[in-house]
Amino acid sequence: MNVILLGKPGSGKGTAGIEIAKDFNFKLISTGDLLRQEKSSGSTIGKQIESIMDRGDLVSDDIINDIIEQELSKPLPIDMYYLFDGYPRTISQARRLDEMLNISAVVYFDVDDATIAERIEQRGKKSGREDDQDSDTTKCRLENYYNDTQPVVDLYENSDRLYKVDASKSAISVYLQIKQLINKLNKEEEEEDNGIY
Numbered sequence: 119m120n121v122i123l124l125g126k127p128g129s130g131k132g133t134a135g136i137e138i139a140k141d142f143n144f145k146l147i148s149t150g151d152l153l154r155q156e157k158s159s160g161s162t163i164g165k166q167i168e169s170i171m172d173r174g175d176l177v178s179d180d181i182i183n184d185i186i187e188q189e190l191s192k193p194l195p196i197d198m199y200y201l202f203d204g205y206p207r208t209i210s211q212a213r214r215l216d217e218m219l220n221i222s223a224v225v226y227f228d229v230d231d232a233t234i235a236e237r238i239e240q241r242g243k244k245s246g247r248e249d250d251q252d253s254d255t256t257k258c259r260l261e262n263y264y265n266d267t268q269p270v271v272d273l274y275e276n277s278d279r280l281y282k283v284d285a286s287k288s289a290i291s292v293y294l295q296i297k298q299l300i301n302k303l304n305k306e307e308e309e310e311d312n313g314i315y
């Protein structure tokens with residue numbers, strides 16, 4: 119079962135993703151991490167995306183789709199599935215992903231904007247991430263979320279693949295909610311495979 123973690127910037131996708139990937143033996147693909155690696159490598163693409171990311175804008179779909187295609191072309195053990203963190207963030211990315219893979223579940227991190235702003239401000243003090251450093255950049259990231267990513271949430275909700283978790287709770291609580299959800303979905307899938315339904 120391939121799973122997506124979807125939500126506003128700073129909603130906790132990365133934090134939960136690391137633990138969930140370990141527990142369920144997922145291959146974790148975080149586009150944010152891959153882009154930050156590209157940026158710090160100083161490559162041509164890294165230079166292209168640096169200022170876009172620092173001001174809180176989304177990197178182009180072409181670059182993201184190339185990065186994802188490269189990741190998906192790497193061999194994956196037969197019993198392993200993907201956990202996507204921060205991808206897809208636009209309708210075009212979501213459509214491309216649906217062409218490449220079967221996505222059974224999308225975990226939506228439900229949290230209000232004020233909590234997001236507070237978390238990003240706190241992270242900015244430690245992370246040194248350019249995009250966490252001021253409230254205007256956070257505002258821009260949230261605007262991009264409403265313009266580009268909210269339609270992706272609607273797309274998955276309309277195709278009955280969206281499962282909400284209360285992401286305003288503590289990191290451990292969010293992690294446990296997702297763990298419980300994936301266990302339940304795995305069990306349902308198993309029962310379906312065994313013809314119980």
Ligand code: B4P
Nearest residue numbers: 127128129130131132133149150176177204237241288289
């Ligand atoms: P990402 O790296 O995906 O960053 P994010 O959305 O800010 O973080 P996330 O939701 O993972 O929050 P985190 O767990 O860290 O993206 C960065 C940039 O890359 C984007 O702005 C864009 O430019 C580019 N990009 C990435 N993917 C792209 C795509 N597909 N298309 C185009 N561009 C793309 O948590 C945030 C903070 O809150 C942390 O400090 C954490 O400790 C804290 N926290 C987490 N959960 C908590 C909880 N439950 N309670 C309290 N604090 C919590």
